[in-house]
Amino acid sequence: MDQLLAIRAFARVVEAGNFTRAADSLDMPNATLSKLVRELEAHLGVRLLQRTTRRVSVTPEGLDYYEKTGRLVRDLEDIDTSFNAARGNPRGKLRIDVGGSTARDVLIPALPDFLARYPDISIDLGVSDRPVDLIGDSVDCVIRGGPLDNSSLVARQIGQARMVTCATPAYLKQFGVPAYPDELKNGHRLISYLSPQSGRAFPFRFERKGEKIEIKTEHRIGVNESNAHLAAALAGLGIVQTFRYAAGPALARGELVEILTKWRPAPYPFHVVYPNNRHVSHRLRVFIDWLMAYLPAKF
Incomplete structure (x- = not known):
């Protein structure tokens, strides 16, 4: 068993709320993800998830394991990030969600500059005015206008639209x-x-x-x-x-x-929003910094 992969698979099931969305976000078959979680439970000798035909819930032991291993995974990611940052070469995929007119008139026209600066980053852009579940939908960040009422999210104002x-x-x-x-x-x-x-x-x-x-x-x-x-x-x-x-x-x-x-x-405030319980990768950090520097003038 690849224990680190199994831990990440288990964590994503907890965050997504079901196996299908977790498997999709990790780009692996549902059967592979289920096997990893079963092997992890067998290795630990405890049940981490309670499964029914309709839903998946986390057991008390599973929640405790998720919180403790989450810190370890974030520490490992911090080490990886420090090396990537030292080389100045962030890479990987960003999943970003943004409203329709903001995508068309503000973000997309500006993206050539970002992608030219960071050629090893690719972007999956979800365009919709409907709110998304950042953790369940495995979205790295959203760009939204208006007041924010979810205290579990981190928000940084990037501008004010007239x-x-x-x-x-x-x-x-x-x-x-x-x-x-x-x-x-x-x-x-x-x-x-x-x-x-x-x-x-x-x-x-x-x-x-x-x-x-x-x-x-x-x-x-x-x-x-x-x-x-x-x-x-x-x-x-x-x-x-x-x-x-x-x-x-x-x-x-x-x-x-x-x-x-x-x-x-x-003026209508706009924010970039991301979960406060998720490690901020180097690629997400440079994207947020770029937004803060580049987008205010576009509003």
Whole structure:
């Protein structure tokens, strides 16, 4: 038995919550992973995992073993990382998750610079506005906007995105140009962004000289994906509130017109987020450092 491989296989099952996702993240057959865990249990003489047809749970002995061996594995990875860092040659695969418009307009255009700096790093990019389970889905980090409420995650702010309120010229010609946020309640058609997690519409937010206004009126259409949200505005379906970096090209071409310019919303914070119980590899560390240095200007 390769004990180190078996320990890593067992740890990934604990983190992923089932054998299938753990096997996928380690790029090994499910049967091989199951065999490694059985051999580890036989070697230790204890049951580490309680298996049923529907779920896998960790026994008290398994949790204790996971915590103790986790420290040893991280120490070994620290040694490997120190050698890699000394050579200045991080390598391996990064799994990154990012929202739709942020991927299209901010991250992907910047990636050639990162990949040129670190040619031995490859990237698997998950693009979705829906939240992911970083540990269960074996994601190294996510880039997300808005407030964070999960204390088990480490978050570093990488920038603040400007927000704009806009609509097509044809829409504004038909329905008029509002001069004050409350006018949005009177006959205007709003395109709301729906939370991919809860399905609830985010209110339209406005600020001016310390005064804050939220408009929570019935929307004409709601969309839960950022690229489609902007596409709805470009189709003339109504007024949208979105990121300046996403709407910028359409504003420059005259396809959208910014309104309520004296009532711009507060900037929207963006963070890079990763689990606090996972070793930060050299490749993830250089990626985060690159994000902190390179991306703020893109927002």
